Every structure is written in structure tokens, then in C-alpha cells.
Amino acid sequence: MIAEILSTGDEIRSGALIDSNSAYIAQRLEEIGFPVLRHTSVGDDVDIIVSTLKEIGSRSDIAVVTGGLGPTTDDLTAEAAAKAAGVELKLDEVALSSIERFFKRLNRPMSETNRKQAMLPEGSERLDNPIGTAPGFMLKVDRCHFFFLPGVPAEMILMLSDKVLPRLVKLRGIDQSYFLVKTISTFGLPESTTGEKIADLTSAFPDIKLGLRAKFPEIQIKLYVNGDDENKLNDLVEKATEWVLEQIGNRVFATDGSAMEEIIGRLIKEKKATLAIGESCTGGLISHWLTNVPGSSDYFLFSGVAYSNEAKINVLGVSRETLERYGAVHEETVKEMAEGARRLSGATYGIATSGIAGPDGGTEDKPVGTVCIGIASPMGVEGRRFFFPFGERARNKQIFAMTALDLLRRKLLGA
């Protein structure tokens, strides 16, 4: 089966927006056994969308299209799809009442232009959008099954998982083999070192295809395998995962695709423990990550984002003497911050960060990229110092935050 991806929109065509949707869709399709042959992006031009749909329709079996389902005049995808299939647009009553409900919940009048979003090509199958106004739809053009989704990433991701992938698995039929993808998430080694450590995997497991993906700041090891016997595939992947764990050791933090903050949540819950944070250079990012996990209020008690020295003293209880003697970026300071956050909130564990994210504030002694991390637990408190050479504020915040969570993870595991 040949698969393609089409993204539409002037913002992508003109380069104002980087098209991350297409990469995401390609990965998800590949995981269920539909390698993508090509990606195309075109602007908000109905004739060009029509001719591109026809082109793809003549050469591919399935295609996922994103963008152009919004309410405005430059949202032209439904119109173009109808033209390409040689059908009319028709009001979909279910889609309309779903849009009406959306605005009712919002307590806002529905605008007349939103009605346009309920106009779907005749003969198409509606794909409900649970979190936005734009419904998607499936439509056959020539030999190809097209799945039309909104361009808003959160809506696209949800609808791809819930509406598109299950239909594709059905389309693929039962004569097809199984595809398994295992994601092993690591943190703390460079991509090249990670690759070298597991270079022999393909000779030890010749049926497994190996992929490395840098998803800053983690490095994911991907194992791809396909065949007829699902149980055998599962066994094989399990053995290969064991093998990888032997090579990479405790740099592996998840073997099920979970994010670091989910792993932390699980470990903390298992111990029936609680957590508090004192953040300086990470500026709230650790708290933001931790609270992205539903149910985190069970164990996450408090974070004090203390940028100023006064806040470190007044809120987190760092002693003025320590700050004056060692400065804000120091092992002793983060130890007091971690202990302060823990004491203040009565949490079992406390972690703290203080460092120099840049672009300014670096010195010869403590260049941009320096971070100190404190971890406090009922067993005591320790402070450590790290340096990362990325030299860019956003990346530094991310790798500082990830390093703090990884230290906590290892502490929780006793590893």
C-alpha cells in the first residue's frame, strides 16, 4: 500500500510555519505498516489543491491531508476535495449540531462562517473532532482513500489516533503482517555514543530494524519489526529491549514511550511520596512538565520559582550567608533550596535548580550552560554541578530540567 501526506496552507507554503504535522503523521503511519512515499505542501489555492489531490489519487492508496478546514475564506480544503472527487458539498447535520454545541458550551453565539465547517463533500465519511470546531472527513478520490484533518496539531494528533489509524488497520486487512515499534527512551548520552553502544544490535537481532531519534533532550532508540506471528514478534522485541538495557543501563528511563515526568509520577506514587521544587534557572519548566500529567496533584505539592535572591531567602529559606559566600549558582545554595522547598510544603522529596541559562550572565568560572542541582530526601540532601555546551536559553532550560528529574528518578530507584 502506498501512502502519502499532503499539508495545505499559505503559512507552510511560504515558510512562516515549519510543517511538523507531516513528520508526526509519517511516523505514526510507519508504525502501523504504512511507509510514506512522499510529503507535499501547497498553499491556500483551490485549483492547486484540486490538482494535487487528483495527482495523489492516481498513484497512492491512502493519504492524510492536514489544514484548510477552518471557518475563514482561505480554508478551502473541503471545497477542493469535493471538486477533486466530482461531488458537491452538503450540510452534515451531525457536524453542525456538534459545532453548535461547541459554541453553546462556550456561551458564545455561533458565527455564520462556522456553519461552513459543517459542509462536507457528498459521499464522505465524517471524522468527529472532539476538541475543536472543524470536523474531518474521509473521501475516496480515484483509487486513494483520503483522510482530511485540521492543521491544529492537538486536534490532528487526537483525530489521527482515534479516527484514522483504526480505519487504516481495517483497510490493511487480515492478510497483512503485524508491525511492532518499541520506543526505548534514554537521557544522558550523546546520540553518537548511544549509537555506538548499540551498533551490534542488528547483528544480534537481524530481523529488527534500528532507528535513533534525537527528541531533545532525550534520545529515543526505536526497534521496528514485522512478521506474521504477533507472539513471536513480542518475544523478539522483548529480548532486544533486554539487550539494549544491558548496553545502556540506567540511562534508559522508559521502555513504553512515557515522558520523564510520567515516569517520575509513577515512581513517586509507588512510594506514596510527595514532591516539592525550588526552581531558579529552569523558571517553572519542571513544574510545568510535572503538572502536565493528569493526577499530578496527588504528589506534586509546591514549586517556588525564585529568580531573585530575595525570593530564595524569603520563600525558600536559603540563608543570606550562603548566598553571599557561594553565590546563587552553587551546590550549597541548591541544597538549601531543595531542603527549603521540602520543609515548606512537608513533601517527602525536594529538588532545586540554579544555573545560567543565558544568553547573558555567564562568567569564566560559571559559563552559560552551568547548572547546580539539589536533591533532598528523608535520607539527606546533596548538590551537584553540571555543564552543558548548548549555549542557547531554551535548550539550556530543557536540559537543566531534564537533568534534575533524571537525578530524582535515579534517587527514587536507588540506582
Add this chain to the structure above:
Amino acid sequence: MIAEILSTGDEIRSGALIDSNSAYIAQRLEEIGFPVLRHTSVGDDVDIIVSTLKEIGSRSDIAVVTGGLGPTTDDLTAEAAAKAAGVELKLDEVALSSIERFFKRLNRPMSETNRKQAMLPEGSERLDNPIGTAPGFMLKVDRCHFFFLPGVPAEMILMLSDKVLPRLVKLRGIDQSYFLVKTISTFGLPESTTGEKIADLTSAFPDIKLGLRAKFPEIQIKLYVNGDDENKLNDLVEKATEWVLEQIGNRVFATDGSAMEEIIGRLIKEKKATLAIGESCTGGLISHWLTNVPGSSDYFLFSGVAYSNEAKINVLGVSRETLERYGAVHEETVKEMAEGARRLSGATYGIATSGIAGPDGGTEDKPVGTVCIGIASPMGVEGRRFFFPFGERARNKQIFAMTALDLLRRKLLGA
């Protein structure tokens, strides 16, 4: 002149890598008057690359191609280009000695595979690569001038600027025209309402092309214009921006593409004021955004992320009575949180959030999507309640945080 972009490589085709090169190239081409018609990505497959080059060659005037110029066996672009043009590959002596020099500088032996990189299609024009081993080249296939560049972003960016754009300006000839894009950032109106309010723009300013982009939770209005006289274009865009401001009013928060947190930073600095935050449901996201701005330590003093009631009481000084009488999600509670954060850190302004991000915790009275926001200033403190129907934790955190910052922005502006 019709322009296209082609990126090659299995890592892009399979989605392992997001193709940011194409967006960059599209922007640079558009700036010098070559709007890009479409982007295509294909894998490392010589037949598919050949047929794609022929396709583009038959319909476009210029194309920039990235990737596949490396030394390995899956670097196939030069071979494919030669096939598409019906010529042979030929050793380019200048390219070879440049690659040899590269390895000499590095003090490493040159590998035999690197010799392959000096093989260019007959009749092509070499484009030197000052920082890598892969030379690029220009080659005409059918009616189209193709510029082949390496996929490594740093090399591509340099060669595009130094080798490709000057040649394109020459190709274009003297009918020079300028392109301007203006971004007007708004928050607080749905995309459809925003579109309706400015629907008449194109009749008031027929030379301006209008685009709307939902960059959740903001809506960006984009004005595109091109012509010969740069000053006239600037005047026109300025007038159109004024017109948009009249229609949208204080929902516009930036007219230079700035993020909300940058605007807040500027306004706070202008007032020589400082800021503190008490976050519950936003879980650190407001602090994270604010501290993404370099120099934010000048005005951002402290954020207390108080998920638990105890932390609201002990750290932010909310009274137990208020929490017992009204609950955590209430105007009175966020007023005390905002005032507490302000008092604790000595900041000029305090803002606070408490709400229900979901997926759990909603009640009939306070469903998922409810948020209360408090704003404290030297003039007093106020609390407001909002409801958003997105029903999804990550989006709720974002729109809650943005709403809080937007209330602060309007308070700072007195608007």
C-alpha cells in the same frame, strides 16, 4: 517565475526528522520575490528522485533541492540529477581538491567514499561549500534551474545566501519587486469572529493579501503585499495595520510578531515595575513562558506554584477560612493568592490562577475549563472567572496562562 522546494532523505520521509530546511528556504525565496508554489519530500530512492525532478522540471522555473549529497551509499541526489538531465557524472577537479583540503585541515585521512562527492553532473555549475565536504551544484532539467544543496542546515543556509540567492536575483532580472509580510497577533476572539471583523480589509486594501493563522491560543492576522516601491509598501501596510487595530481593538497584543510574554516584559520594564505569580492550575507554565525571555530576571521576582491547599495557605498566605468557605477555584481565593505572591516578594504586580484543567476534578458548578484569575497591583486587587470549552488539559493550561497574561497586559496599558 514559479519556484519549488524539494527535500530528500529517508529521515524526512519517515518523519524521524522534521523538515525545517524547506520553511527556511521558502522564506528566503519569498523575500527576494520568488513565492514558492509547493514543497515536496521524498526518500533516498534514485528512481523516485529522478521522476520528482522531471516533474518539477516540467512545471517550474526554479527549484531548490536539499539532501543526499553526502558520502554514503544512500546519498543519491547527484546521480539522480544526472539521470533526470540525461547526462553523466564527471569528476570535478576543483571540488575534489577542496574536499582534500577539508580533510587536511581536519588532520584526518580522506575516505575513498568522499571522492564520490566530487562527482557532479556534466554541464552543472559547481556551488562551493565553504564549511563542509559536499559541494552543491546548479543544473537545468527541462525548463527549470535546479539548485542542489546539502541537507545539513548550517551548510545549506550559508550556500543559499552566498551562492543561490545572488544567482536568483540575476535570473529574475531588473523587474525587481519587494515583498512584505506583517504579523498582527491577537488573543481573546475565536478565529471565525476575527475573520469576520476584518473581512472588509481586502476591499479597503485591494493590494493586500490577507491570511489568518491559529497559533493556539493566539490568532495571527497576516498581511502580505508586494510591489516595486518599498516605501509605498511600508506605508500601505502601516495604514492597513491601523485599520485592523480599529476593528479588533485591544485584542491585538503585538504588531511585530512578539510573543505575549515579550510584550509583558516590555510593558513591565517601561513602568520599572516587578512581577510575582501564584499559580495553581497553570502549574508553572506562566513562569516558564515569562522566563523564556532573556533578561526577565530584571522584573520577574517569584512564582509560587501551589497545587495543594496547604501550599496556598503556608506559602501564598491564603486564609484557611477563604478556602473552606469558597473552595480553591474562586475569585476570592485567587485574589488572596495574587496579593500573597505580591506581598511575599515585594513585587509591584501579582497575578494568580486557580482552575480545573482536567481531565478530572470538574463539577457541575465548576466544570473542567473553569479558571479564576486574580490581579493585584498597588491600586488594589480583583478576581475574575472564565470558562473555556477545550476540555483538554494541555490546552486548558495554555489558555488559562494566556488569559492571565492578557489581563495583566490590559491592566498595564490601562486599557
